[in-house]
Amino acid sequence: MQIAFVNSTHKWGGVKTWTLDVALALKKYAKTNCIILGRKGPFLDKAQELSLRTYEIKFGPDYNPITIAKFITIFKKENIHYVIVNVGKDMRTAGVAAKILNIPVIHRVGLPGDMKNKIDVRLMHKWIKPKILVPCEYIKQGLLKNLPFLQSNEIKVILTGKEPSPTPPQKVHTPLQFISTSQLNPDKGHKDILFALCKLKQQGYDFHYHIVGTGKSEQELKQLASQLQLNDKITWHGFQKNVRNLLKKADVFILASYSEGLPNSLLEAMAEGLIPVARNVGGVKEISPSHTFLWEEENLFLSILEDLLNTQEYKLLKLKKEIWSFFQKKFNLLQKSLELNDILYKINSKK
Template sequence: MRLAFFNATRSWGGVKTWTLEFASALSGLGHSVTVFGRPGPFIERALSLGLDARPTEFGPDYNPVAIARFAHLFRTEGTQAVLVNVGRDLRTAGIAARLCGIPLIQRIGLPGDMKNVWKVRALHHLLRPHYLCPCRFNRDGLLQNLPFINPADTTVIHSAKIPADTPPARMGSPLRIATTSQLKPDKGHAGLMLALARLKAAGHAFHWDVAGTGQSQEALHAQARSLGLSDCITWHGWTQDVRSILRPADIFALPSLSEGLPNTLLEAMAEGLVPVARNVGGIAEVWPAVLPEFLVADTAATSDEAADAFFPVLERILTAPAETVLQWKRLTWEQCVHHFSLDVQARKLELFFSDLVPGGTPPRNNG
């Protein structure tokens, strides 16, 4: 199949990561996938992965020049399906796909990405895209927010990651906790930090690796100093190589107040970290069924209440026998390998496209 993936957003987010990972996987299955985006890190990263990636200027919404350019490209290159995000790529490349009679797929990042306003309704009725969602939570939220969408026009294919080649075989001393979210208030770092301060006061040893940047960075650094945690934390800042931070860690802490299906959780599971997270969004859909006690109820409204919720869960892991912790790590890794590996989910995406594309290539047999 000849597929075109578009992303016109300027900042780097989970949808861009998803786009590159699944484009690479589909290319590995023998399909032709071309990635279009603004010049910069997204295209540079795509090229480094060996993808056919093209820097693109989209212009304003409904730009007739861009629409004509994309339509010409689709016709000359024999594009069979077009995948877009919810922004300017939808309002240019999406229109071009519709004019060419090519199946259009809109990838939904979060349920609230689109509002039920007349512009959205009019564009939906014009383009009639098929909506691809990374989790059931996103799909259900989309249908609730935009009740004019037919549920039959939605498909859920979970996000995925490439798991480590071998199961976890070692542990840190002390145990290392990793958090790899943006440093923003809704990511819940402040409440988690209070829990860690209590753990330190109770005599438990640990080290917290924090990756990411954001508007709360200075406030969190100050909070760490005031709580006497500076010697227990490494602030890694922004990094493209998150896996290098996760690999030596043992526990993944995700205290976010809201999420869709976070890439960060799947990345941690792929490395075999014991997950501890607030039960929000689509997290429960991928959670290891054998570790329900580490999924924290979404009832804490303040940082102090979050600390109350995370403290006993983290304390249980920090005080568990080494072999027990290692077994929890292996069970998490196995969950990713068997259900949420990129290979598994990419074949589901391949089948999805083959159903939409006339004469589309059926999924390959693993043998």
């Protein structure tokens, strides 16, 4: 089987991470040839580091005949059986090329708002007839609500998978180590975390909080942490290429985002056996091992952290191992990639 993954977006997002994870897994376990097509930059660089074959594409305007012709040439040369796209520009270039060649198109949608109820979207969908792939039921229901031209059977849910740590957690750190790996932007809710940690420190609790990432709120958050006298409780790691190594050094993952689809960061943390304390938004509850760790009110968030800080070490270690086991059974990358593989074969059998 030969698959072309196409992504014209400029910024790194969850779909790009999913693309590389799945392409690697399919190559390794299903002997599938995957090629990655996108703009010059970190996405293609990372794909090449992972020994995936890439094509640099200059997309230009929508329906660009030069770009469409280039895709046709590549798809023919590579004998592509399926084209997996991300956003509208992908559909209006690579999707057109695939339709001309009678190649099935799969549209991987990361958020309900990524597809708009506009006439060009409706017409392209009617003509190309792509299958839509989403990472959680929350996104599927959002699409059906926002896009009345879609039918439920057109949308397939495959929960995002990650490669679990090869061994379960072996220790709980002293003091308890919290970590967040979201971008430092206002919608990620870091302020709420800092205010909660300030209250915990005032109550005499010992802990440490690792903040990974950068963003437009970075300086504001650092000033707030200083005002709340939390500098001795926080390490700012900035951008990190290997987040998983830092996750191994923590015990509790905190996700305070005000909106999410299905967050890769939460999945990565659970793959390492971290206890996931998350705001109940988007598809988070679809992957949470227990509603005990979900919160909506700030008081409940504080209470969850207090309970964890008061829990005996051996119970916390048992909990971390249970989360690792839960993840391995439910969200293993191999399992989810093979689910996609099966769907592709079924699409081909119906052509």
